[in-house]
Amino acid sequence: MKITILGAGGFLGRKLAARLAQAGELNGRAITGLTLFDLNVPPPPAAAFPIRRIPGDLANPATVAEAIPPGTDIVFHLAAVVSAAAEADFDLGLRVNLQGTLAVLEACRRLERAPRLVFTSSVASFGGGQGAVVPDDGRQLPANSYGAQKAMGELLLQDASRRGMIDAVSLRLPTVIVRPGRPNKAASSFVSAIVREPLLGLPTTCPVGPDFAIWVCSPRRAVDWFLHAATMDTAVLGLDRGINPPGLSVTVAELLSALEAAGGQEARSLVTFQPDPAIEAIVSGWPASFAATRAKALGFAQQDGAEAILDAFLADDLKATKAEREMA
Amino acid sequence: MKITILGAGGFLGRKLAARLAQAGELNGRAITGLTLFDLNVPPPPAAAFPIRRIPGDLANPATVAEAIPPGTDIVFHLAAVVSAAAEADFDLGLRVNLQGTLAVLEACRRLERAPRLVFTSSVASFGGGQGAVVPDDGRQLPANSYGAQKAMGELLLQDASRRGMIDAVSLRLPTVIVRPGRPNKAASSFVSAIVREPLLGLPTTCPVGPDFAIWVCSPRRAVDWFLHAATMDTAVLGLDRGINPPGLSVTVAELLSALEAAGGQEARSLVTFQPDPAIEAIVSGWPASFAATRAKALGFAQQDGAEAILDAFLADDLKATKAEREMA
Numbered sequence: 211m212k213i214t215i216l217g218a219g220g221f222l223g224r225k226l227a228a229r230l231a232q233a234g235e236l237n238g239r240a241i242t243g244l245t246l247f248d249l250n251v252p253p254p255p256a257a258a259f260p261i262r263r264i265p266g267d268l269a270n271p272a273t274v275a276e277a278i279p280p281g282t283d284i285v286f287h288l289a290a291v292v293s294a295a296a297e298a299d300f301d302l303g304l305r306v307n308l309q310g311t312l313a314v315l316e317a318c319r320r321l322e323r324a325p326r327l328v329f330t331s332s333v334a335s336f337g338g339g340q341g342a343v344v345p346d347d348g349r350q351l352p353a354n355s356y357g358a359q360k361a362m363g364e365l366l367l368q369d370a371s372r373r374g375m376i377d378a379v380s381l382r383l384p385t386v387i388v389r390p391g392r393p394n395k396a397a398s399s400f401v402s403a404i405v406r407e408p409l410l411g412l413p414t415t416c417p418v419g420p421d422f423a424i425w426v427c428s429p430r431r432a433v434d435w436f437l438h439a440a441t442m443d444t445a446v447l448g449l450d451r452g453i454n455p456p457g458l459s460v461t462v463a464e465l466l467s468a469l470e471a472a473g474g475q476e477a478r479s480l481v482t483f484q485p486d487p488a489i490e491a492i493v494s495g496w497p498a499s500f501a502a503t504r505a506k507a508l509g510f511a512q513q514d515g516a517e518a519i520l521d522a523f524l525a526d527d528l529k530a531t532k533a534e535r536e537m538a
Numbered sequence: 539m540k541i542t543i544l545g546a547g548g549f550l551g552r553k554l555a556a557r558l559a560q561a562g563e564l565n566g567r568a569i570t571g572l573t574l575f576d577l578n579v580p581p582p583p584a585a586a587f588p589i590r591r592i593p594g595d596l597a598n599p600a601t602v603a604e605a606i607p608p609g610t611d612i613v614f615h616l617a618a619v620v621s622a623a624a625e626a627d628f629d630l631g632l633r634v635n636l637q638g639t640l641a642v643l644e645a646c647r648r649l650e651r652a653p654r655l656v657f658t659s660s661v662a663s664f665g666g667g668q669g670a671v672v673p674d675d676g677r678q679l680p681a682n683s684y685g686a687q688k689a690m691g692e693l694l695l696q697d698a699s700r701r702g703m704i705d706a707v708s709l710r711l712p713t714v715i716v717r718p719g720r721p722n723k724a725a726s727s728f729v730s731a732i733v734r735e736p737l738l739g740l741p742t743t744c745p746v747g748p749d750f751a752i753w754v755c756s757p758r759r760a761v762d763w764f765l766h767a768a769t770m771d772t773a774v775l776g777l778d779r780g781i782n783p784p785g786l787s788v789t790v791a792e793l794l795s796a797l798e799a800a801g802g803q804e805a806r807s808l809v810t811f812q813p814d815p816a817i818e819a820i821v822s823g824w825p826a827s828f829a830a831t832r833a834k835a836l837g838f839a840q841q842d843g844a845e846a847i848l849d850a851f852l853a854d855d856l857k858a859t860k861a862e863r864e865m866a
Contacts, residue, residue, distance in 0.1 A: 369686035
């Protein structure tokens with residue numbers, strides 16, 4: 211089985227590539243080739259099968275076609291201009307998130323068999339706010355360009371699946387925590403920072419109150435969902451290729467309790483509340499919970515609790531994150 | 539006030555141009571220029587203001603920019619590859635309905651002031667079927683490429699409106715009846731044909747049963763909605779630029795009663811029922827009714843009954859339709 215990861219250089223793309231390399235197979239079929247594509251592709255994980263690495267621009271159809279060679283069975287399309295960047299540069303967002311996704315579809319149409327296409331959409335394609343529990347057939351009325359472009363991509367891939375050109379599953383990912391790396395300008399940066407920074411021994415501020423709730427998943431669980439979306443029976447999906455996977459609705463207070471459980475009172479005391487109305491205005495529009503009934507029935511694994519999310523960070527990413535900080 | 543009609547050569551575009559030419563003003567402001575754009579632009583209506591006519595391809599940004607000159611206040615974007623054609627040719631549909639709409643947005647962004655953009659979307663962007671009454675926040679899960687491309691266009695224009703680039707109102711038009719012209723391959727062709735053909739003295743068949751219900755409007759009412767969308771206060775719309783205007787849910791039996799009222803038992807007897815499972819399979823997926831509560835509150839006029847729709851056809855289009863048939 212031949213697999214391509216678009217956006218293989220990103221945080222989740224690297225974890226997905228490592229998982230595939232380690233397993234060597236997917237759903238009982240041996241992996242015979244893996245293509246990693248991104249603007250800058252990182253070193254390949256050690257694997258028993260050949261790995262091609264192609265750096266390039268997602269909006270360039272010729273490069274994308276090279277990244278999806280004849281015989282490709284599964285394409286993971288994780289490449290995107292993310293939310294803060296798409297909001298800062300409308301044209302860049304359209305070029306990569308919309309025209310890039312059109313280029314991916316074009317490349318897939320050239321294959322002899324319609325490939326499975328796992329597309330990472332986002333909860334940013336929904337509105338709703340703190341009180342919302344988004345139903346499985348909830349309307350996507352995005353309040354940001356990234357969400358709008360992701361919802362457009364879903365419509366395109368849904369229609370192309372109906373026509374038999376591809377076999378798409380679109381996963382509307384929750385906010386993925388704990389992200390390694392530094393705090394950044396993303397409005398959601400604090401959700402990872404309030405646990406990551408204290409676990410690194412560093413102070414940090416929380417711009418929203420302890421009752422603020424957010425829909426999250428761990429990187430481990432996101433990769434589980436990618437693999438399930440890649441191998442599930444899609445005949446049962448009918449027209450509707452959009453999945454709200456079963457994340458976790460967690461409050462800041464619950465995250466801080468988990469932090470205290472993992473790092474003690476000392477770690478907890480490194481977080482101070484410092485209200486930031488600008489950030490609060492943005493994140494309070496995000497839906498805090500989803501029904502996710504359909505995804506559970508389709509076999510997508512439930513995200514476990516806040517403590518498990520922190521444990522995964524400690525086991526998978528703390529050491530590398532520390533090393534990176536010390537190098538910088 | 540300067541106005542552009544994209545898709546000015548179509549059935550509705552011609553009626554809109556004629557209405558503007560006759561009125562000479564919109565919402566109390568004199569029209570100082572009108573640009574008509576289409577692949578082939580028809581003769582201009584007689585008007586007291588200058589009319590430019592530009593034939594061209596909607597997917598060509600340079601041509602579209604020419605059609606939306608500096609100082610344009612209102613753009614009516616009616617240009618589209620319609621449902622049967624977009625289904626038959628996926629690439630053509632994407633090129634015109636998606637890339638063309640991107641070109642329209644590009645041209646609008648060059649203007650000194652964000653113009654009002656009235657976009658014709660479609661009920662084809664919804665599923666639901668005979669039992670459905672689509673709520674105002676109903677999800678668009680289209681079962682056809684035309685509807686998917688229209689829903690993508692809505693997302694794009696909604697986001698561009700949020701960013702202040704344009705000021706869009708997207709009208710999801712019902713099936714517009716009575717269409718002049720001949721029966722064609724569109725699955726909805728029969729809805730006009732079962733009243734138009736008998737009024738021309740011609741026999742016709744109805745592929746669905748008398749209880750089949752469909753969401754319709756007259757061309758007159760569609761033009762009323764275009765003008766209201768062009769002049770309404772959009773501040774109240776918030777993020778949500780999509781409008782389900784208050785059409786009429788009508789059954790085949792009701793249309794045939796109206797036909798009998800307009801043309802007598804003789805006209806009614808020219809319609810015979812001849813079930814067509816292929817057509818039934820397509821049209822039975824269309825939602826038969828919409829709540830349209832928001833549109834009514836926003837001042838969009840309710841579609842009047844089936845008899846009024848037939849009267850409008852008799853008054854506005856019967857003569858020309860007869861003449862065309864005799865010429866052919």
